[in-house]
Amino acid sequence: MSAISHELPRQAVNAKLISLITAAAVSLGVLLSGFVINEPAPYELYMAALIGVWALFGLRISKPIVPLVVLLVTFNIGGMISMTQMAELFNTPLYLAVSLFLALTAIFFAAVTEAQPGLYRLIFGAWVTAAIVTAALGILGYFQAFPGADIFTKFERASGAFQDPNVFGPFLTLPGIYLLHRLLTGSVARMPLYAVPLLIIVGGVFLSFSRGAWGLFGASAILLVAGLFLQSASGVFRLRIAVMTIVAVLLLAMTIMVALQVPAVAELFSARARLAQDYDSAQFGRFARYGIGFLMAMEHPLGIGPLNFGRIFKEDTHDIWLKALLDYGWLGFVSYLMLICWTVAAGFRILFRDRPWQPYLLCAYVVFLGHIALGTVIDTDHWRHFYLLLGLIWGAIALEYRYQRRHRVDFA
Template sequence: MSAITYDLPPAAINAKLIGLISTGAIALGVLLSGFVIREPAPYELYMAGLIAVWSLFGLRISRAITPLVVLIVTFNIGGMIAMTQMADLMNTPLYLAVSLFLGFTAIFFAAVTEADPRLFRVIFLAWVTSAVFTSVLGILGYFGAVPGAEMFTKFGRAAGAFQDPNVFGPYLTLPGIYLLYRVLTGNPLKMAIYAVPLLIVTGGIFLSFSRGAWGLFGASAILLTGFLFLQSDSGRFRLRIVVMSIAAIALLTVALLVVLQIPSIAELFTTRAQLVQDYDGARLGRFARYAIGFLLATEKPFGIGPLVFGQIYGEDTHNIWLKTLMDYGWLGFASYLTLIVWTIAAGFRILLRNRPWQPYLLSAYVVFLGHIALGTVIDTDHWRHFYLLLGLIWGSIALEARHQRALALHAA
């Protein structure tokens, strides 16, 4: 009996191969986002090449993504105008180039996820993998468990493969929230698959001793739980959400009590848990600089130029709204404010619709809201993962627009 063979057309084989390569390329880019010990980081160099190659081979910007493109471009034009107010340009051209590049990464992720919604899963799995790995580095570094541990700590706090614990902690939040989503909604028999990496990631967030990261994760978890509760009409599912939330809180509380038995952790926790630090409330502390900066902004519609505020007052703005006014002028501020409001409104409108990509949108959206709040006490304009969040939400917005068009055509 002769063997039966099936010959696939070369075009189908090539299409499958191209799909695998492109998926792997995006996954690698997201993986690299968790390693920023030095700048330029591998992420920047890799993503610049990836975006360039993708643009040559058919990166499509749909009408639904156009507002994102326009607002990011006008935001950076504001920075270029602000640069004209500077007597000494210093490294400003490079700074604005990075701002524009990061904006392009948001556009890129929005475009590729709209083109292929399956990439949401790839991006989230890559982000979780990166977060677990860099969390392990931060935890091992904090306890001095590996040679060269000081490389993965800063100021006595876990930093993983990041330069700053205050960026390391927020970077871990989206993976932590996504894992929490899977714990709350997944098969209880498979809970350990998500619970173990969730504990590792939350351990990294805790040992970063970043008040912003603690608040970001806590607020995002509350929002996630609330939206899941509202989304479901099932009394059983709502009861499960309540029970699982109580169990998760109890588990984290026990873990916290255990680690606080370590004197060095308890001492640093007590210090970092204070709502207002000395550098916040001092005569020219963070809060005083806010008042000075916003008054100055009323006199400088074109801004004063990127990074100039820190040179004048000894510290950066530590407030994204003040930073946009100082570094990007009124035009940049208006563009950024419009982008944030548009993203929040458009994302909220589709947040609870039953779509294949809804779990990813919900996770990204609640973390994005937390980042907006966090931006009132820290500068987030060059956080790589912030633009990835932005791109994921706009990819979902574009997918919903395409879905509605398809429904309209079908109805006609």
């Protein structure tokens, strides 16, 4: 009896220690995703090691996650087949290795969130922290607040700790939407705790001067408010959402108006706010290349080889669907299309169910929808945070499957 009484506390302590190490390890990985000035970034090196260690010590792929695994693998197989169509490989093997690695990160985050739903809160917290820091760096860099701050800008646009403002802005969207969710649904006393970091993040999105990021944040915010309305049948709650939305819009509008008083900001905003830029609508601009690329895809069902379109036309496809066709062939395109449709359908089916992880799913889902739309004008296949979003949604899909199965057993 004495031996048993001593063994149980030790097991409990070990379990708690493992839980803390797990939480810290995953949170650090998400935190590092906000700092990609050079490649390979610390995120790649750290996550490769973390996934390897986790695989050795029991990373479990459950039945609900299998479709994610199969579709991501076939997508990458399409890229490997496409590579065989190239006369010269260039750095294509490395490119495909990164594609496969990012696919593994989506599977990893789906598996760990299913195993430990409490990680959702920590992942979102780490993402918010990374977004606040990198957005602040972008803002300080844009206004050249200290010597050498221009390292956090690109093309006279805020880029934070990213190489590209067009990735920096979208990275900030999920943390901003999560803070907006907390602002709309949290206690009044804690509103300043959400409003201040939200303003920093929105400032970063705005100064990125990325039309895609502006549209992504705006569309995600609208979808979030619509989702909260649909989720609740309480008239009082809906009234609060309406009032808080108006207050949030006015606050953000005032912040943008203040920023526009700076001549350089106003000038660049005026130039970037146009729907179509010269490089979009020119004779061989982005939109014209869409048609050319589609005709090429009809003639090359196995693809033309990853990144070869950019080598031919000196510009990338800037369309994830066209990129899937040309870089990953028809096999990759069909796999990617099925993955997106499956994620959207399965995620929507469970979107409004009362679960502890539902707020996180709602935020990730609306931002994911925005990324699908954004993918029509930019390549997103190597965006780290896109695969994190994918993993978070599939983790919730797997959790719902487990919840329903347990519920059937309890009532059998």
